[in-house]
Amino acid sequence: xxxxxxxxxxxxxxxxxxxxxxxxxxxxxxxxxxxxxxxxxxxxxxxxxxxxxxxxxxxxxxxxxxxxxxxxxxxxxxxxxxxxxxxxxxxxxxxxxxxxxxxxxxxxxxxxxxxxxxxxxxxxxxxxxxxxxxxxxxxxxxxxxxxxxxxxxxxxxxxxxxxxxxxxxxxxxxxxxxxxxxx
Numbered sequence: 001x002x003x004x005x006x007x008x009x010x011x012x013x014x015x016x017x018x019x020x021x022x023x024x025x026x027x028x029x030x031x032x033x034x035x036x037x038x039x040x041x042x043x044x045x046x047x048x049x050x051x052x053x054x055x056x057x058x059x060x061x062x063x064x065x066x067x068x069x070x071x072x073x074x075x076x077x078x079x080x081x082x083x084x085x086x087x088x089x090x091x092x093x094x095x096x097x098x099x100x101x102x103x104x105x106x107x108x109x110x111x112x113x114x115x116x117x118x119x120x121x122x123x124x125x126x127x128x129x130x131x132x133x134x135x136x137x138x139x140x141x142x143x144x145x146x147x148x149x150x151x152x153x154x155x156x157x158x159x160x161x162x163x164x165x166x167x168x169x170x171x172x173x174x175x176x177x178x179x180x181x182x183x
Contacts, residue, residue, distance in 0.1 A: 029104075031062055037098045038067035041108050044097040045069055048090075054079070056112075067108040069094065079112045084119060087112055088147055120153050127157035130179040131164045140180045145170065151177055 029037075038060035049056050049071070056073030071079070080087045091110040098106040111117070123146075130141040143154065151168055154177050158166040166179045 033102075034062040034065065034067045035060070037102065037106050037108055038062060038069055040098045040101050041067065041069040041094040041106075041110065044094050045071060045090075045110070063109075067098075067106065069108065069110050071110075071112045072114070076113045080115045084115060084147065084149070087115060088149070116149065119150065123150055123153040124157050127154040127166075127179070128161075130154075131158060131161050134164050134179050134181050138181055140178050143177045143179070145174045145176045148175075151175065 042058045042060040046058055049058075054073070054075060056071045056076055059068075059070045059072075061068050061070070078086065079090060081089075087110065090112075091108070094110050095106045095108050098104075098108055109116070126143065130143060133139075133141050146154070155166050155168075158164055158177075158179055163182055164179055165182050166177050168175055168177055170176050
């Protein structure tokens with residue numbers, strides 16, 4: 001199962017739907033609109049880096065129909081924080097800045113120092129390990145609590161494997177994935 005509990009799923013390949021809220025019919029954003037969102041986000045991050053006196057190169061782009069802002073440089077680990085918590089918070093601030101200027105909620109993805117790509121690789125290994133245990137012992141495996149981005153990465157890997165399925169359980173910030181054998 002794909003986790004769609006968060007209003008903004010943090011994966012560029014998937015469009016999220018918040019099942020708890022009514023969705024309004026809106027026109028899909030054009031490539032130009034999405035790029036404008038990434039520009040707004042990049043401007044916000046540039047201002048933040050200036051205030052913090054951090055150096056970083058900022059790229060704004062659109063990837064898989066989603067605005068993306070990537071920040072690369074040294075001394076940026078404090079912008080990621082432990083397990084990406086600070087990065088998640090910054091991403092929400094950037095999304096709010098975009099919303100303030102456009103009036104439309106954004107699915108902008110913020111990455112600092114390649115953290116998300118590296119974490120995606122780690123989570124793939126965690127998911128495959130959990131699937132192997134489920135197949136070997138036939139018992140469900142509960143993973144540690146994860147962010148929406150992390151859960152989405154694990155769900156993607158599990159959904160691509162035969163003989164196992166996954167679902168999210170719990171409430172933020174303690175929401176976790178359970179990997180089960182397919183009956």
